[in-house]
Amino acid sequence: MDVSQDTSFDKLVELITDETKKYQLRRLHDASYGTMISVESLYNRNFEDYSKMFIEIPFPIKKAGLHIQPAGEYVRAFYRESDENAVLCYQKIFDYAAKHGFTLSGFSYEVIINDNVIDRMEDALVQIEIPVKQNPG
Secondary structure: OOOOOOOOHHHHHHHHHHHHOOOOOHHHHHHHHEEEEHHHHHOOOOOOOOOOOOEOOOOOOOOOOOOOOOOOOOOEEEOOHHHHHHHHHHHHHHHHHHHEEEEOOEEEEEEEOOOHHOHHHHHEEEEEEEEEEEEOO
């Protein structure tokens, strides 16, 4: 789902909750959800350009306006929640990709993986996944 930059956190939670109901998930905790940043924004160092949100549904469907996370190879990294840690993590991803001849593509998918067991955002552990393609030669 597309997200405008001025959408409040409460509105985002409401949108995600509505999506869980639409796909007949019992509750929000039955779904994995997170944010997306285009790789183009990352290369332009716009590490907070969260233009889309995603929710994983248990049975894939094809419908106009829905984004399906592509199959393939991904680079995966983790960081503890903070703007500074996110930037450092993305820089390590760039370095790793360059060293191994990968090109990042599509979107970065960020999800808080310990969401159900933390009380403070400072304790959040964020997983980043970005599709990669092997550079020729």
